[in-house]
Amino acid sequence: MLADVLHGHSLTEALRVHQPQVAERDRALLAELTYGVCREFFYLDAIAGQLLRQPMKKKDQDVRALLLSGLYQIVFTRIPAHAAIGESAGAARLLKKKWAVAVVNGSLRRFQRERRQLTEKIERQDSPEVRFNQPGWLVDAMHKAWPQQAQAVLKGLQLRPPFTLRVNLQRCELSDYISELAAGGLKGRSVPGIASALMLEKPVAVSRLPGFGDGQVSVQDAGAQLAAFLLDAQPGMRVLDACAAPGGKTGHLLEHTPDLDLVAVDVDAQRLALVAENMQRLGFNPQLLAGDVSRPEGAWGKLAYDRILVDAPCTATGVIRRHPDIKLLRRPADVGALVQRQKQILAAQWSLLKPGGRMLYATCSLLPQENDEQIGVFLREHADARAVMLASRTGIGTQHGLQLLPDTLETDGFYYALLEKQEI
Numbered sequence: 001m002l003a004d005v006l007h008g009h010s011l012t013e014a015l016r017v018h019q020p021q022v023a024e025r026d027r028a029l030l031a032e033l034t035y036g037v038c039r040e041f042f043y044l045d046a047i048a049g050q051l052l053r054q055p056m057k058k059k060d061q062d063v064r065a066l067l068l069s070g071l072y073q074i075v076f077t078r079i080p081a082h083a084a085i086g087e088s089a090g091a092a093r094l095l096k097k098k099w100a101v102a103v104v105n106g107s108l109r110r111f112q113r114e115r116r117q118l119t120e121k122i123e124r125q126d127s128p129e130v131r132f133n134q135p136g137w138l139v140d141a142m143h144k145a146w147p148q149q150a151q152a153v154l155k156g157l158q159l160r161p162p163f164t165l166r167v168n169l170q171r172c173e174l175s176d177y178i179s180e181l182a183a184g185g186l187k188g189r190s191v192p193g194i195a196s197a198l199m200l201e202k203p204v205a206v207s208r209l210p211g212f213g214d215g216q217v218s219v220q221d222a223g224a225q226l227a228a229f230l231l232d233a234q235p236g237m238r239v240l241d242a243c244a245a246p247g248g249k250t251g252h253l254l255e256h257t258p259d260l261d262l263v264a265v266d267v268d269a270q271r272l273a274l275v276a277e278n279m280q281r282l283g284f285n286p287q288l289l290a291g292d293v294s295r296p297e298g299a300w301g302k303l304a305y306d307r308i309l310v311d312a313p314c315t316a317t318g319v320i321r322r323h324p325d326i327k328l329l330r331r332p333a334d335v336g337a338l339v340q341r342q343k344q345i346l347a348a349q350w351s352l353l354k355p356g357g358r359m360l361y362a363t364c365s366l367l368p369q370e371n372d373e374q375i376g377v378f379l380r381e382h383a384d385a386r387a388v389m390l391a392s393r394t395g396i397g398t399q400h401g402l403q404l405l406p407d408t409l410e411t412d413g414f415y416y417a418l419l420e421k422q423e424i
Helices: 002-006 011-021 024-039 041-051 058-076 081-093 098-125 128-132 136-145 150-156 174-183 222-231 248-256 269-282 332-350 372-381
Strands: 163-167 188-191 194-200 217-219 238-242 261-266 287-290 305-311 353-363 385-388 402-404 414-421
Touching (some): 002 011, 002 024, 002 058, 011 024, 024 058, 041 128, 058 081, 081 098, 128 136, 136 150, 174 188, 238 332, 248 261, 305 332, 332 353, 372 414
Parallel strands (some): 238 261, 305 353
Antiparallel strands (some): 402 414
16 A cells, blocks of 8 residues: 555555455554555655665565554554564565565664664754654745744644544533543643634544444544634525535534535535535534536536635645645646646636635645635636635734645644625
8 A cells, every 4th residue: 555655545445445345353454554654755755765775676665564553663663573573574475576585674674683783874864854753845934934934834734643533513512521531531622713623632543432323423623713703604594515525524514504505515525425425423414515616517507606615626735644645646737736726716716606705715735825825816817706804813914815734733734715795
C-alpha cells in the first residue's frame, strides 16, 4: 500500500483496496504502519538515503516502502528490532526480486548497529524538510503565508489528529453527552468556541460512542463544524451543499436547522454514496445528486438558493495530520489548477444564489492563494458581492474571512469566507 502512495495514489484508496485482504486482527497494525510512515516520511527517507548506495528506481518503490516500514517499526513502535527486520526481509522475498531481500535486511541491520551515528548525522544537517517532516515547498509556503505562526503550524501538522465528535444539539446537550461518555469510561472535553464539538482523550471504535448508531453523535473535526454555524441557514430555506461528499457538513447543516429544503451535490457518484450512508444513520433525507458544481445542469441548476455552501476542492494542506499522504502526493504545480477550479465553482454557484442570500466558501487549505486571495479576486470581479465579517472565538481574522490553523490540537486547518449577494 505504501508503494501505491509512492506511485501517486491516495492512502485512503489504497487501504480500501488492500485492507480486506489482510486478516482482521492485523488491520489496525497495517493502518498504524502505513499512516505512520507517511507521517514520518521525510525523516525516515533521510535515514534510508544514508543506508542505500543509490536511490531506488521508480519501478522499485515497493522495496523502498518495505525499507521505510521496517525503519518506522524500529524507531517509532514497540515491535522488537529483530522482529521488524525479519518480517521486512520476509516480505521482500514475496516481491520476487532476489536483490531486495539483501538490501532490506542489510540496511535495517546496519541501522540497528549504527542508529545513533546515523540519526546524529541527520540532525547536524538540520534540513527543514526533515525537521518538520513536510515537503520543502510547503515549509517555504508556511513561512511566507504565516511567518509568526509557521513553526507552530508545521509542528502541529506532524501531530496525530485529535478524535473529535459532533453532538447533535437538537437531541442532546453537550454537557449531558460528556456525562454519557464518562458513564462508559470515556473522557471528553468541549472545544472552546464551537458549541457542538468535544474531544476525546484517545480514539475509540464508534461502537463505543453512545448514540452513534442512531445519529446522536458523529465523528468530525471541530474546525469543520464551524460551517453550519457560519452559514446559519434558517427554517424553510432552500440550501445547496456543493461538493457535499462525504457528507459531514451536510449532516451538520440539517442538525443545526432540521427544516431545510436541502440539495447536496457532488461530482463523484461513488463518494455521494457515502453521503447517503451518513444521512441514513442521521435520519435525514435530503436530495442527493451527482453533478459538476462548476457547470450546473439539470433541475437543481435552475433553482435559486437562499444559502449555498461551497466546500471547495483544494490542496488539503490544513488536514495533513489527518491525511499524511497529502504531503507526498501534493505538488506546487497543483495549486494553480485548484485555484482555477475554485474560481469556476465560485462563479457558477454565485449565479444560483438569490439576491440577499449568502454563500459560505470553505477550504481545508492553509494557502492564501486558495483562500483570502481567491475571495479578493472574486469580490473585485463581482460588484454584487459583499464579504460578511466573521466573528469567532477561534481562528485568525483575515481581510475577507477566517483562517483556522492546525497549530493546536483543537482544530485542523480551515478557511471560511461568507459572501452576501446584494441587489444592484
